[in-house]
Amino acid sequence: MPAPVGSLTMADGHPQTDRERTRAFRQFVEPEIEVMLRVARSLTGNATDAEDLVQESLIRAFRAVDRFDGRYPRAWLLTILRRTHINMHRRRRPDTIDDWAMIRDARPAFGAAEHPSAEDAWIDSTLNPPLADAVAALDPKFRATLILVDVHDLSYADAAAVLGVPVGTVMSRLSRARDRIRRRLGPSALTPGRFA
């Protein structure tokens, strides 16, 4: 989680002038555009809708930056992204995501690294097929949490912002998702040493 960006704002934490507001907005948003796009693709399941969603979220964030205290810009932006997504698409299940199909379809291209380690090569060739099946079999809520944290590398708090649930819920869903996958894969599938 990024540290608060205190130097950008006035003593009370909120931008005061248009100039400061613009500067604060740029400073908060620019480092997060890629992660916003990544999460937007997770939420929408396609590239075009994702870009529209990020644009609309940026407009809302710009309007709201006066009320933002500068702490945890990523979680702030991801919360706006989630709310905008709910407004735009009238989602029935806002705590799930839609990028599973994209991930599954693109998986064969993963092992494209030029010099994969023995472990990476083993993961791509041997582990990935049963792992993909195990992830596919998860309840969508558990899968969403797993994908945001383990695939997209979001922190617990940022995943909680995307899903609109408390951090403790992220932690328990994540733990259950991982344990279900381990159980489904069986006792030897992830065993260390098999690629020694």
Add this chain to the structure above:
Amino acid sequence: MKQSLRQMITCHWSARRIQRYLDADPSAPLAPGEVARLEAHLAICDTCAKVAEEHRILHKALSRWSGAVVDDDAAVQRLQSFVDSLVEDEQR
């Protein structure tokens, strides 16, 4: 028997902390004492060391999937320009 009961309790204690230990997430850090105790246990307990290794591999395998979703510099550039236009409109 006493020894194995104590071992079981420690394994149970460890099992509930292995994921937080590996994730090292700022929202849920283990206390330094917990880290030391867990590391000491992992060094001597094959069962828990195997669980930790499974979680490490699982995370590594899943993190390799991330390339599937965004590898689109053009889209990031367009959004960057969009930020510029938002800010410039405001300043006009």
